[in-house]
Amino acid sequence: MKHSVCALDCPDCCSLLVTVQHGKATKLRGNPDHPITRGFLCAKVAQYLEREYNPERLLHPLRRVGAKGEGRFARISWDEALDTIAARLHEIADREGPEAILPYSYAGTMGLLNGSGMDRRFFHRLGASRLDRTICSSAGNAGMLEAMGVRYSLEPEQIPQAKLIIAWGANILGTNVHLWPFVVEARRNGAKFYVIDPVKTRTGALADRWYGIQPGSDMALALGMMHVILNENLHDREYVIEHTRGVEDLRRHVQDYPPERVAALTGIAKEEIIGLAREYATTKPAAIRLNYGVNRSERGGRAVQAIAYLPVLTGAWKDEGGGMLMSTSQTFQFNRLALEMPELQQRSALGREARVLNMAELGRVLAETRNPPVRALVVYNSNPAAIAPDQTSVRRGLTRDDLFTVVLEQFETDTAHYADIVLPVTTFLEHTDLYLGYGHHYVQMARPALPAPPETKSNVEIFRLLAARMGFDDACFDDSEDDMMRGALDSGHPFLEGITLEKLERERSVRLNVSAPEERFRPFAKGGFPTPDGKCEFRTGGLHYTPPVESRLGDEKLREAYPLEMVCSKNDNSMNSTFGHRAETDEDTSKLWMHTGDAAVRGIETGDQVRVFNARGSVLLKASVNGAVRPGVVRAPSVRWPKHSPNRAGINTLTSPRLTDIGGGPTFYSCLVQVEKCGD
Ligand SMILES: Nc1nc2c(c(=O)[nH]1)N[C@H]1C(S)=C(S)[C@@H](COP(=O)(O)OP(=O)(O)OC[C@H]3O[C@@H](n4cnc5c(=O)[nH]c(N)nc54)[C@H](O)[C@@H]3O)O[C@H]1N2
Ligand SMILES: Nc1nc2c(c(=O)[nH]1)N[C@H]1C(S)=C(S)[C@@H](COP(=O)(O)OP(=O)(O)OC[C@H]3O[C@@H](n4cnc5c(=O)[nH]c(N)nc54)[C@H](O)[C@@H]3O)O[C@H]1N2
Ligand code: SF4
Ligand SMILES: [Mo]
Numbered sequence: 001m002k003h004s005v006c007a008l009d010c011p012d013c014c015s016l017l018v019t020v021q022h023g024k025a026t027k028l029r030g031n032p033d034h035p036i037t038r039g040f041l042c043a044k045v046a047q048y049l050e051r052e053y054n055p056e057r058l059l060h061p062l063r064r065v066g067a068k069g070e071g072r073f074a075r076i077s078w079d080e081a082l083d084t085i086a087a088r089l090h091e092i093a094d095r096e097g098p099e100a101i102l103p104y105s106y107a108g109t110m111g112l113l114n115g116s117g118m119d120r121r122f123f124h125r126l127g128a129s130r131l132d133r134t135i136c137s138s139a140g141n142a143g144m145l146e147a148m149g150v151r152y153s154l155e156p157e158q159i160p161q162a163k164l165i166i167a168w169g170a171n172i173l174g175t176n177v178h179l180w181p182f183v184v185e186a187r188r189n190g191a192k193f194y195v196i197d198p199v200k201t202r203t204g205a206l207a208d209r210w211y212g213i214q215p216g217s218d219m220a221l222a223l224g225m226m227h228v229i230l231n232e233n234l235h236d237r238e239y240v241i242e243h244t245r246g247v248e249d250l251r252r253h254v255q256d257y258p259p260e261r262v263a264a265l266t267g268i269a270k271e272e273i274i275g276l277a278r279e280y281a282t283t284k285p286a287a288i289r290l291n292y293g294v295n296r297s298e299r300g301g302r303a304v305q306a307i308a309y310l311p312v313l314t315g316a317w318k319d320e321g322g323g324m325l326m327s328t329s330q331t332f333q334f335n336r337l338a339l340e341m342p343e344l345q346q347r348s349a350l351g352r353e354a355r356v357l358n359m360a361e362l363g364r365v366l367a368e369t370r371n372p373p374v375r376a377l378v379v380y381n382s383n384p385a386a387i388a389p390d391q392t393s394v395r396r397g398l399t400r401d402d403l404f405t406v407v408l409e410q411f412e413t414d415t416a417h418y419a420d421i422v423l424p425v426t427t428f429l430e431h432t433d434l435y436l437g438y439g440h441h442y443v444q445m446a447r448p449a450l451p452a453p454p455e456t457k458s459n460v461e462i463f464r465l466l467a468a469r470m471g472f473d474d475a476c477f478d479d480s481e482d483d484m485m486r487g488a489l490d491s492g493h494p495f496l497e498g499i500t501l502e503k504l505e506r507e508r509s510v511r512l513n514v515s516a517p518e519e520r521f522r523p524f525a526k527g528g529f530p531t532p533d534g535k536c537e538f539r540t541g542g543l544h545y546t547p548p549v550e551s552r553l554g555d556e557k558l559r560e561a562y563p564l565e566m567v568c569s570k571n572d573n574s575m576n577s578t579f580g581h582r583a584e585t586d587e588d589t590s591k592l593w594m595h596t597g598d599a600a601v602r603g604i605e606t607g608d609q610v611r612v613f614n615a616r617g618s619v620l621l622k623a624s625v626n627g628a629v630r631p632g633v634v635r636a637p638s639v640r641w642p643k644h645s646p647n648r649a650g651i652n653t654l655t656s657p658r659l660t661d662i663g664g665g666p667t668f669y670s671c672l673v674q675v676e677k678c679g680d
Contacts (some may be wrong), residue, residue, distance in 0.1 A: 001017055001018070001019055001020070002017070002018045002020055002447075002449035002450075003015070003016070003017065003018075003031070003446065003447070003449070003508050004016040004017075004018050004428065004429055004446045004449040005428070005433070005435045005444045005445070005446040005508075006041070006045055006048075006428070007109040007110050007111050007114075007428030007433065007435065007446075008045065008109075008110065008575050008578065009106070009107035009108070009110055009136075009575065009576065010042075010110075010175070010176070010439075010575065011175075011176045011179075011291075011327070011328075011437060011438045011439025011440070012036060012037070012042075012176060012177065012178040012179075012437060012439055012440070013036075013110065013435055013436065013437025013438070013439070013440065013442070013444065014030055014031070014034070014036075014037040014041060014042075014045070014178065015030070015031035015033075015034035015036075015037045015444060015508065015509050016028060016029070016030065016031060016037075016041070016449075017029050017030070017031050018429065018449040018450070020449065020450065023450070023451055024053075024450075025049050025052065025429065025449070025450055026049075027049075028041065028045070028046065028048055028049055029041060029046075031509075034442075034509055035157065035440075035442070035511075036156060036157075036178050036437070036439075036440045036442065037178060038178065038181060040178075042177050043573055044573050044574055044575060044579055048429075050582075051410075051427075051579065051581075052427055052429060052450070054411075054581065056411060056412065056581055057410055057411060057424075057453070058409055058410060058411060058412060058416075058422060058424035058425075058456075059424055059453050059454075059455055059456065060075045060076075060424060060455050061075070061076050061077065061078055061080070061081035061421065061422065061423055061424060061455070062074065062075060062076065062419075062421070062422040063076045063080070063081070063084070063420070063421055064419060064420050064421070064422075068398065068399045068400075068401070068405075068417075068418045069395065069398070069399055069414075069417050069418050070417065071412065071416075071417040071643075073422065076421075078455065078457075078465075081421050081423060082465055082466060082469050083469065084420075084421055085406055085421055085466060085469070086466060086469035086470050088376065088404045088420075089101060089126070089376060089404075089470065090470065092375045092376050092404065093126065093127070093349055096372035096373070096375055097127075097349070097350065097372050098126050098127035098128050098348060098349050098350050098354070099127065099128065099129045099350060099354050099355055099372055100129075100372040100373065100374060100375040100376060101123075101126060101128040101129065101374075101375070101376040101377075101378070102128060102129045102131065102357060102365070102374045102376070102377050102378070103119065103123045103128060103129075103130075103131055103377075103378050103379075103380075104131060104359060104362070104377055104378065104379045104380075104382055104384055105119065105131070105133075105379065105380045105381040105382050106133060106135050106136070106359070106381055106382040106387075107136070107381060107382075108380070108381030108382055108383075108578065109381055109428055109433070109459075110435055110436070111428060111431075111433030111434065111435055111446075112334065112339060112433065112434045112435070112436070112485075112488055113339075113432065113433050113434060113459075113460050113481055113484050113485070114381070114431060114433055114458055114459040114460055115381055115459075116336070116339065116340060117339050117340070117460060117484050117488075118459065118460040118463040118464055118467075118477075118479075118484070119380065119459055119463045120339070120340035120341065120342075121340065121341045121344060121463070121467070121474075121476055121477065122463040122466060122467050122472075122477075123378075124340070124341055124342055124343075124344035124345045124348065124354075125341075125344040125345075125347060125348055125467065125472050125474060125477075126348055126349075126470065126472075127345060127348030127349050127350030127351070127354055128354060129354050129355050129356070129357050129374070130353075130354050130355070130356045130357070131356070131357060131359050132356050132357065132358045132359060132664060133359055134358055134359055134360045134659075134663065134664045134665045134666065135359050135360055135382075135387070135388070135665075135666060136292060136665075137292050137295060137327065137665070138660075138663040138664055138665040139295040139296075139300040139301035139304070139660035139661070139662060139663035139664075139665035140290075140292055140294065140295030140300060140301065140304040140326065140327075140663070140665075141327070141663060142301045142304075142662040142663030143295065143300070143301040143302060143303065143304030143305035143306075143307075143308065143662065143663070144304060144305070144308055144326060144327075146301075146302075146305040146539065146542065146662065147304070147305045147306075147308035147309055147312075147536070147539075148308055148312070148524075148529055148530075148536055149529055149530040149531060149536075150330060150523075150529070150530045151326065151327060151329070151330040152328075152330060152331060152521075152523040152524070153323075153324065153325045153326055153327060153328045153331075153523075154287055154321075154322070154323040154324055154325040154521075155325075155328075155440070155441060155514075155520060155521050156178075156179050156182055156325065156439060156440055157182065157440075157520075158285075158287075158320050158321040158322075158520055159179065159182035159183060159185075159186055159287055159289075159321065159325075160182050160185035160186045160189060160321070161186070161189075161285055161319075161320050161321025162186050162191050162285045162286065162287040162321040162322065163186075163189075163190065163191045163192070163283050163284065163285060163286065163321075164191060164192050164194070164279060164280065164283040164285075164286040164287070165183055165186055165191055165192070165193045165194070165286075165287045165288075165289065166194045166195075166196065166280070166286075166287070166288045166289065167193070167194070167195045167196070167197070167203055167207070167289045167291075168196045168197075168218070168288055168289065168290045168291075168293075168294060168307060169196065169197060169218065169290060169291055169292070169293025169294035169295075170195075170197075170203070170289045170290060170291030170293060171197070171199075171201040171202070171203050171204075171291070171293070171569065171570065171572070172203045172289065172291075173201070173202045173203045173206070173572070174201055174202060174203065174570060174571075174572035175291065175570050175572075176289075176291065176439055178439070179289065179439065186321075192208045192209075192279075192283075193206075193207050193208050194207055194208060194209045194210075194211065194276070195207040195209070195210050195211065196211045196213050196218070196221070197210070197211075197212070197213065197293065198212055198213055198214060198215045198565070198567055198629065198630050198633045198635075199212075199567055199569065199593070199628060199629050199630075199633065199635045200212065200627075200628040200629065201569075201572075201628070202572065204628075205628070211268050211272065211276070212267065212268075212629075212630035212633075213266050213267060213268055213630075214265070214266055214267040214551070214552060214553075214565070214630070214632075214633075215297060215548075215551060215565045215567055215633060215669055215670065216297035216298060216299050216300075216303075216547065216548040216551050216565075216669070216670050217265050217266040217267070217299075217545075217547065217551075218266075218294045218297075218299075218303040218306070218307065219299050219302050219303040219305075219306045219307075219543065219545045220257060220261075220262050220265040220266050220545045221262060221265075221266045221268065221273065222303065222306035222307045222309070222310060223253075223254050223256075223257035223262070223306055223543065223545065224254075224257045224258070224259055224261075224262030224263075224266070224273050224277070225273065225276060225277035225280065225310060226250065226254045226257075226277075226306075226309065226310065226313060227254040227255065227257050227258055227259065227262070227277075228259065228273070228274050228277035228278065228281075229277050229278075229280075229281045229310075229313060229314065230247075230250070230251045230254060230313070232278070232281075234277070234278060234281035234282060234314070235247075235281065235313045235314055235315075236313070236314055236315025236318070238315070239312075239315030239317075239318060240312075240313065240315070242527060243312075243524070243526070243527035243529070243534070243535055243536060244312060244313075244535055244536045244537070244538060245535045245536070245537045245538070246537050246538035246539065246540070247313075247538055249538060249540055250309070250313075250538040250540055253540035253543065257545070259273045259274050265545065265547065265553070267630065280310065280314065281313075281314045284316070284319050284322065285316065285319035285320065285321035285322030285323075286311070286314065286316045286319075286322050287316070287321060287322055287323065287324070287325065288307065288310065288311060288316075288323075288324040288325070289324075289325050290304065290307055290308075290324055290325070290326045291326070292326075293569060293669070294307070295660070295663075295665060296660075296665070296666065296667060296668045296669040296670075297548055297660070297667055297669050297670045298548035298549060298550065298551075298658060298660060298661065298667045298670040299545065299546075299547075299548055299660075299661055300660045300661070300663075300665065300667070300669075301660050301661050301662035301663045301665070302542050302543060302545075302661050302662060304326070305539075305542065305543065305662075306543055307324075308324060308326075309538055310324075311323050311324050312524070312536050312538075313538075317522065317523070317524035317525055318522070318525050319522075320520050320522065323522070323523075323524065325439070327438045327439075328436075328437070328438055328439060328440060328441055329436060329438040331441055331495055331512055331514055332436040332443065332495075332512065333491050333493035333495050333496055334434075334436075334488040334489065334491055334496070335487060335488050335489070335490055335491035335492075336488075338487035338488060338490065338491075339484060339487060339488045341476055344474065344476070347474070357369065357374075358659075358664050359384075359388070360388070360389060360659060360664065360665060360666035361657065361659070362384055362388045362394050362397065363388070363389075363390045363391075363392075363393025363394045363396070363397055363657060364390075364393065364657060365397070366393075366394070366396075366397025366398070366400065366403065367393060367396070367397055374403065375402065375403060375404060376403070376404040376405070376406070377398075377403060377404070377405045377406070378405075378406045378408075379405065379406065379407045379408065379409075379415055379419075380407070380408035380409075380425070380459055381408075381459070382415070383413045383414065383415045383576075383577045383578075383580075384398075384415055385398060385413065385414035385415040385417070385418060385642065385650075386413065386414050386415070386577040386580065386639050386640075386641055386642055386650050386652065387576055387577055387639050387652065388652060388666075389652050389655040389656060389657055389666045389667070389668060390616065390652070390655060390656065390657040391617075391642065391649070391650055391652040391653040391655075392616060392617050392649075392653055393657070394652075395418075398415070398418035399418065404420055405418055405419045405420050405421075406419060406420065406421045406422075406423065407419035407421075407422050407423070408422075408423045408425050408459060408462060409422060409423070409424070409425060410424070410425055410426075410427060411580075411581055413577065413580070413641065414641055414642050414643050414650070417643070423457070423462055424453075424455060424456045424457075425456055425457060425458060425459060425462070426452045426453075426456045426457065426458045428446065429448070429449045429450045430448050430449075430450050430451070430452040430456070430458070431448055431452070431458040431460070431481075432445075432446065432447050432448060432458075432481040432482075432485075433445070433446055433481075434485045434488060434489075434504075441511055441512045441514050441521065442509045442510065442511055442512070443489075443496075443499055443504065443509070443510050443512060444504070444508060444509045444510075445485065445501070445504035445505065445508060446508075460481060460484075464477055464478075482501060485501050485504075486500075486501050489501060489504075494513055495512045495513050495514055496512065496513070497513055498513070499512070499513075524536070542661070542662070548667070548670040549658065549670070550565075550656055550658070550667070550670045550671055550672040551565055551670060551672070552565055552632055554672070558672050559672060561614075561615075561672075561674065562613075562614045562615075562672035562673050562674045563632070563672070563674065564598060564632060564633070564634050564672065564673050564674065564675060565632055565633050565634070565670075565671070565672060565673075566612070566633075566634050566635070566636060566654065566669075566671045566672070566673045567629075567633060567634070567635045567636075567669050567671075568635070568636040568637075568638040568639075568651045568652075568654075568655065568668055568669070568671065569635065569637070569638065569669065570637070570638065571585065571588045571589050571637035571638060571639075572588070572637070573585070573588060574588065574589065574639075576638075576639050577639040577640075577641060580639070580640060580641035580644065581641070585640070586640060586641075586644050588637050589636075589637050589638060589639065589640035589651075590621055590622055590640060590644075590645070591621060591622055591623075591624045591636070591637060592610055592612055592621040592622065592623055592624065592634055592635070592636050592675065593624050593625075593626055593628055593629050593634060593635040593636075593637075594623055594624065594625050594626075594629065594634050594675070595625075595627065595629050595630065595631045595632070595633065595634075596625055596627055597631055598631060598632065598634070598675075599623060599625040602675060602676060602677060603677055604623045604625065604675070604677050605623065605625060606623055606624055606625045606626070607622060607623065608622070608623045608677050609621070609622055609623075609677070609678055609679065610622070610623045610675050610676065610677055610678060611675070611676050611677075611678045612634070612636070612654060612673050612674075612675050613654070613673060613674055613675075613676075614654055614671070614672060614673045614674065616653060616654055616655075616656070617649055617653040617654060618647070618649065618653070618654075619636075619645065619647070619649050619650070619651055619653050619654055620645060620646045620647055620649075620678070621636060623675075623677075634673065634675060636651050638651050638652075639651060639652070652668075654671055654673055655667070655668050655671050656670065656671055658670070
C-alpha cells in the first residue's frame with residue numbers, strides 16, 4: 001500500500017491509497033484517515049488507473065512530421081528532443097530577445113514543484129515572457145481582495161454547524177464532492193440548503209430551494225439582499241460598527257437596488273429576494289459556499305466583491321460554521337520566492353523583469369503581440385487548444401509556421417497536435433510533489449507510488465535537463481525535489497511553523513496552523529482584516545451593476561441574433577479536458593441542455609443533433625431537453641476534446657475573448673448563442 005495525493009485541479013486535493021502488486025497498481029481509493037477525503041474518491045479519479053495504464057498514453061518524445069494540427073509525428077530520442085528545443089530557444093532568444101518565448105501552463109497538476117517550481121526558474125533565467133495565469137479564478141480572487149484584502153475561508157469542517165448553507169455558483173456534488181458529506185451532516189442537524197445557479201445541477205436538484213438566477217446577474221442579487229438587510233436593520237450593528245467602515249455609503253448605494261429592480265435583473269421573484277435576504281441575515285450560523293461559477297462572467301469579479309460583503313454585514317464570520325468559503329489557497333503561505341526565483345530574471349539575457357501576457361487572451365497574444373512577437377510557446381499542465389476562450393483564434397495562432405511549439409503531455413491532446421516537439425511526462429502517481437488543497441487547510445506531500453514508464457520524465461526533470469542544455473549553470477537547477485520542498489516550506493509564516501519535510505514524510509497530510517489544534521479557524525470573528533485599523537471597508541465605487549454585453553439584457557443586436565445564454569460549466573464526471581480521451585466524457589460533453597420551451601419553439605427534442613452558433617463559429621451537439629436550466633439558458637457540460645467533435649470545433653469556439661470587469665479573467669459563462677436543429 002502506497003500513499004499519494006490527487007493532483008487534479010480540484011478543491012478537495014484528496015489523500016489517496018494505492019494498492020501496488022509487482023510494481024503495478026491494482027486499486028486506488030480515498031484515504032479513510034484523512035479528515036476531508038474520508039475514504040472515498042470522486043467517480044472520475046476512482047477510475048484513474050484506466051488513465052494511468054491507457055494504451056494512448058504518450059511514452060516517447062515525438063517530432064512533428066505532418067502539418068500543424070494534423071497529429072503526424074515520428075518518435076525521437078530524448079537527446080534529439082532536448083537538443084532541438086535548446087537550439088531553437090537559443091536562436092529565437094538571440095534573434096528577437098528572450099521575451100519572444102512564452103510558457104503556457106495552468107493546473108494540470110496542482111503540485112507545486114511540477115506546477116510552479118523548476119519551470120518558473122527555467123523561464124526566469126531565460127528571460128522569457130511571464131504568463132498571467134488568469135484562466136480560472138483571477139476575477140474572483142480580485143473581487144475577494146477588493147472586499148476583504150485577503151482571501152481566507154471558512155473551514156469545510158465547520159459546515160455541519162451551519163443552519164443555512166447557500167451554494168452560490170457552486171456545483172458541490174460535481175466539482176467539490178468532499179464538501180457534500182459536511183452539507184449532509186448539517187442538514188441532518190436541521191440546516192437548510194439553497195443553491196443559486198442558472199442551471200439545476202445535481203446539487204441544485206437536491207437543494208431545499210433552487211434559485212435559477214440569470215447568468216451574470218449575481219452582483220445585482222447581492223446588492224438587492226443588502227438593500228433588504230440594511231433597510232430592515234437586519235445587519236449585525238455591533239460587528240459593523242466595530243469592524244467595518246463605509247456602511248452609510250453602502251446603505252445609500254443599495255437604495256438603487258430595490259427588490260423590484262433586482263427581480264427584473266436577476267429573474268428571481270421579488271418576494272424570493274426579500275425572503276432570502278431575511279433568512280440569510282437572521283439564521284445563525286450562515287455559510288456561503290461561493291465557488292468560481294460566478295467569476296466566469298463579464299461582471300464576475302465585482303459580483304464576488306459584492307457577495308463577500310454579505311457575511312461581513314451580517315456578522316456571519318463570528319460564528320463557527322458561519323462566513324464564506326471560496327478558496328483557502330491564500331492560507332498556504334509557502335515561500336514562493338524560494339521556489340520560483342524571480343530574481344533569476346536579472347541574470348537572464350533580458351536583464352530585467354519580463355513583460356506579462358494574459359493566458360486568457362492567447363488568441364490575441366499569438367496574433368498581435370509585438371516587440372517581440374511570440375515565436376516560441378512551451379505548453380505544460382494545460383490544453384489551450386481545448387480550454388482557452390475564442391478557440392478559432394487560438395488555433396489560428398497555434399497553426400502559425402513561424403511559431404515553435406513544445407508540449408509536455410501525458411496524452412495526445414489537441415494542443416499536442418500543434419507541437420513541433422512533444423515530450424512525454426509522468427503522472428502524479430509517478431513523481432514527488434507538494435500540494436495545497438484550495439478547499440481545505442491541509443498541506444500534503446506525495447512520493448512516487450508507481451514506477452514511471454521508462455521514457456517519461458516529470459516537468460521538474462525536464463526543465464532541469466533543459467536548463468543544462470541551455471548552459472544555465474546556476475546552482476538552483478541542481479536542486480533536488482527535497483531541496484525545493486524544504487525551500488517552499490521555509491517561509492517563516494506562522495501557518496507553516498513546524499511543518500517540515502520530515503513531518504510530511506511521516507504524516508503525509510498536516511493541517512496548517514491557522515488556529516490552535518483544539519480551536520477552529522475564524523479569521524474575521526473579531527475583525528482582523530488586513531487594513532491598518534483591521535476594519536473591512538465597504539467600497540461601492542465599482543459596484544454599479546450593468547448586465548453583461550453577452551446576456552439577455554445586454555447588447556441589443558447581439559441578443560436579437562443570439563438569444564440564448566450559454567453556460568459551458570464543468571462536467572460532473574471529468575476534469576476540464578483531462579479525461580477527454582474517455583468515451584463516457586464524450587457522451588456527457590457532447591450534450592446541450594435546453595429548457596422545454598426553448599427547445600419546442602425550435603422543433604428540437606432530446607437526442608436531436610443541434611448546431612449551436614454565434615458570430616465566432618458553430619459547434620455540433622446533441623440536445624438534452626431536461627428541464628434543468630432556466631428558460632433562455634442552455635448548458636454545455638465541458639470540456640470535450642475538439643478533435644472528438646463532428647466538425648472538430650470544441651465548445652470554446654463559441655466563447656468570447658472579452659475579459660472580466662476586474663482580474664483580467666476569461667468570460668466563459670457570458671456567451672450568447674443561437675441553436676437550430678440540424679441533420680446528422
Ligand atoms: N467534475 C469536475 N470537477 C471539477 C472540474 C471539472 O471540470 N469537473 N474543474 C475543477 C476546476 S478547474 C474548478 S475551477 C472548479 C470549479 O468549480 P465550480 O465553480 O463549482 O464549477 P463551475 O461549473 O465552473 O461553476 C459552478 C456553477 O456555477 C454556475 N454558474 C454559471 N454562471 C453563473 C452565474 O452567472 N451565476 C451563478 N450564480 N452561477 C453560475 C454553473 O451553472 C455551475 O453549476 O471545479 C474543479 N472540479
Ligand atoms: N468552456 C469552458 N472552458 C473552460 C472552463 C469551463 O468551465 N468551460 N474552465 C476553465 C478553467 S476553470 C480552467 S482551470 C481551465 C483548465 O484548463 P487546463 O489547465 O488546460 O486543464 P485541463 O484541460 O484539465 O488540461 C490539463 C492538461 O495537463 C496535463 N497534465 C497533467 N499533469 C501533468 C504534468 O505533471 N505535466 C504536464 N506537462 N502535463 C500534465 C493533462 O494531461 C491535461 O491534458 O479550463 C478553462 N476552460
Ligand atoms: S478530483 Fe477532486 S474529488 Fe476527485 S479524487 Fe481528485 S481531489 Fe478528490
Ligand atoms: Mo479552474
